[in-house]
Amino acid sequence: MYNRDMANKRKDPGKTMEPATLYGAEYSVYTRLARLVLEEAGVPHGLVEVDVFSDSGLPPEYLAKQPFGKIPAFEHDGFHLFETDAIAQYVIDVSGRRNLMPDGIRDRARATQIMRIMDNHGYRSMVWGVFVEEVERDRRGLLTMDEIDRARDVLAVLAGLMGQPFLVGERVTLADLWTAPMIAYLRLAPTGAALLGEFPALESWWGHMATRPSIMATRYPMEINAAGKKGGAA
Ligand SMILES: N[C@@H](CCC(=O)N[C@@H](CS)C(=O)NCC(=O)O)C(=O)O
The missing domain is CATH 1.20.1050.10 (Glutathione S-transferase Yfyf (Class Pi); Chain A, domain 2)
Known part of the structure; x- marks a missing residue:
């Protein structure tokens, strides 16, 4: 059955999506890269600040998301991912913005x-x-x-x-x-x-x-x- 949700999805896939969460820092190159892809794909998202260079080190709960101790890490609708290229490819596929x-x-x-x-x-x-x-x-x-x-x-x-x-x-x-x-x-x-x-x-x-x-x-x-x-x- 064709409904308004499906029509919206086709016009602007990002609008009907669950928001994504990115864990990283505003100063970080790879965090920015992932944010750029999310922005360009129109995927709603929030940034949870994680300071990879903090003197106290990374919190263990972050290392559970990115075991190599790098930023960013990513979560969407219960799906966890790290490595920025994998995040970018996922965002492209899930948003339908394949022209990226x-x-x-x-x-x-x-x-x-x-x-x-x-x-x-x-x-x-x-x-x-x-x-x-x-x-x-x-x-x-x-x-x-x-x-x-x-x-x-x-x-x-x-x-x-x-x-x-x-x-x-x-x-x-x-x-x-x-x-x-x-x-x-x-x-x-x-x-x-x-x-x-x-x-x-x-x-x-x-x-x-x-x-x-x-x-x-x-x-x-x-x-x-x-x-x-x-x-x-x-
Ligand atoms: N291969 C990783 C690289 C990420 C990366 O190098 N992030 C930098 C910040 S831009 C980092 O976490 N550096 C901390 C460190 O190397 O100790 C990815 O693509 O996500």
Whole structure:
């Protein structure tokens, strides 16, 4: 029997869904990634703050959700999950927002390739190698050429693979949502901002990603502070 609920579901699947819960931190790259997917898929959700770097360590009840001690962890309607890629794929399937991955075989492979590049090379070199070292460990002007080159190499590969206006073609996909939280931290470091400036296509990609409601809604506390100081969008 076709009823109004089914009609609503078809128009906006997120509207009729049970809310999801994400356990993580506003400052965290992978928590933001999962939040971006939830936002873009229109899935109602809440964030329960878990500070993975707290001096007192993670509470045992959180380790039951994520035994490797990383954030985020996820729960939806009694179903528990961790590993951000698994969360993203689940959110896409359960919300019906399959267009968050490209349609074509090669484009899907390209999107997956970009996601894994960011996991395996971008996160370490851009977030830990440049942002954490320069901003959090106060090594401004003291990064080694090696540290800078590692981040530059990833940007160069991305710039070589990327499409227009989004990383894989005409609409936003997981490739963009995977890359944006890492670029957001990179550009908060003076060296990172200068590196991004060497790749105008990536810089202009960031320019239009930065104004998306999902990106605005999930800004890191440090981005919000930086924007406040400059009196504009960070
Ligand atoms: N493979 C994990 C990685 C998550 C991850 O590395 N999260 C970071 C925060 S952005 C973390 O928990 N770091 C704490 C640590 O490594 O001790 C996933 O995809 O969820």
